[in-house]
Amino acid sequence: MAVASRTTTEALHDHRRVVLLKSLATNNRFYALVEPDSGLRNADTVATFPEGLHLGVAYPCLEDGLNDFAVIRTTFETIEFFPDDAAMKEELMAIIQEARDKLVLRLRELRDRIGNRTAHFLGTDLADFRAHALDMVRKGYPRRNLDSMMKLNVFMSVAQHEPAANGPEPLFYYVFRDPSVAHEAESMSSRSFIAAMFDDILSAVLDERSYVSRHVFDRDVFQKFIAMMFVNYATTDHIFYGTHKADYGVSAERDMDSTPLYQAIARQLREIEKRYREDLLKVEDTTTEPTRELAVDLPDVVLNEEALLGPLVSICTAAKRLEKLGQADATELARVIMADVSILVEQLKERGLISDQACDPGSNHLSAHRQPS
Numbered sequence: 001m002a003v004a005s006r007t008t009t010e011a012l013h014d015h016r017r018v019v020l021l022k023s024l025a026t027n028n029r030f031y032a033l034v035e036p037d038s039g040l041r042n043a044d045t046v047a048t049f050p051e052g053l054h055l056g057v058a059y060p061c062l063e064d065g066l067n068d069f070a071v072i073r074t075t076f077e078t079i080e081f082f083p084d085d086a087a088m089k090e091e092l093m094a095i096i097q098e099a100r101d102k103l104v105l106r107l108r109e110l111r112d113r114i115g116n117r118t119a120h121f122l123g124t125d126l127a128d129f130r131a132h133a134l135d136m137v138r139k140g141y142p143r144r145n146l147d148s149m150m151k152l153n154v155f156m157s158v159a160q161h162e163p164a165a166n167g168p169e170p171l172f173y174y175v176f177r178d179p180s181v182a183h184e185a186e187s188m189s190s191r192s193f194i195a196a197m198f199d200d201i202l203s204a205v206l207d208e209r210s211y212v213s214r215h216v217f218d219r220d221v222f223q224k225f226i227a228m229m230f231v232n233y234a235t236t237d238h239i240f241y242g243t244h245k246a247d248y249g250v251s252a253e254r255d256m257d258s259t260p261l262y263q264a265i266a267r268q269l270r271e272i273e274k275r276y277r278e279d280l281l282k283v284e285d286t287t288t289e290p291t292r293e294l295a296v297d298l299p300d301v302v303l304n305e306e307a308l309l310g311p312l313v314s315i316c317t318a319a320k321r322l323e324k325l326g327q328a329d330a331t332e333l334a335r336v337i338m339a340d341v342s343i344l345v346e347q348l349k350e351r352g353l354i355s356d357q358a359c360d361p362g363s364n365h366l367s368a369h370r371q372p373s
Contacts, residue, residue, distance in 0.1 A: 015035070016034055017033070019041060019042045019043075028110065029060065029061055030119060031056035032050075054276070056268065056272075058236075058240040065103065069103070069222050071095065071096075073217065075096050076096070079093075093211075104202065107202040112195075116311050122240050126235075129232065132235055134182070137175070137182050144170070150226055158219045174224065180320075203321065312341050312344065319333075319337040338362035
């Protein structure tokens, strides 16, 4: 009762407001709670997001990326109209490259912030998100339904180019570029799995082979992003869609505080902050005095298993990609990185910062390369 009373009192004295901020560095937009005297207003742009803020992902955060995809796809359409004009193709490919660079910045920030727990999907059940995504990996989902629900003609268009691979009702299967993600998904935290999905899409965006044509781009990149958006919609409370009439027209001039979307965002961000503080208390309560000294220098974000393992999974993913370069030095460097990650995971387990059952993202790689003694 005392805890509930304290929480209610804190909420009454919390005068922070919800703002939607846009990064000039990445063009991503996130929601945040800020003090009235912070100087930040709704729909402001910032060079970088201020430290210490819990950033919220809701409408229109993911939707913003569609603009970059649209530029790439329509530019490919223009190229198709002028197949023999080499000079024009060169100019148009430069436009595609510019949009691609923006996508890389967007996706990299989303991957990293979701993984290290500085950004949060609002109103989304992350475990449900993972379950839906894995259904799409293992069972597939009707392409026609995806197009209909997302108001696009992408999934069926891709199927029409590859009819031999489809049955009477074509299904879309989400295929990870790194098969180990799907194999290890159940042992990963939901947050780490979602960060891995962003990393998978980012890897496709970075792959030169994705830009042979619009069809190849749709097949290897765009479908994946739309599939992720679909899963996000399917596992998120409708209030965060921003489709209520009262939510229309986000701007600095308009008072958005009383809109259904902003009220829901404010509640959710405060709940996230509360859970964050509770996680910190749990770490303090379950850690012995010597271990607490060891943990003092860790960043504030390192509060629980998800926050610790998320960045390590990203590091291992980068190491695997480095290894694929096929160069001796790169292969050796990747092996060292993965070995050090496994050592770090073992030390975290010994110090009680993560559970003994926590997944070691470097273990499979090490066992594959370990030589018999």
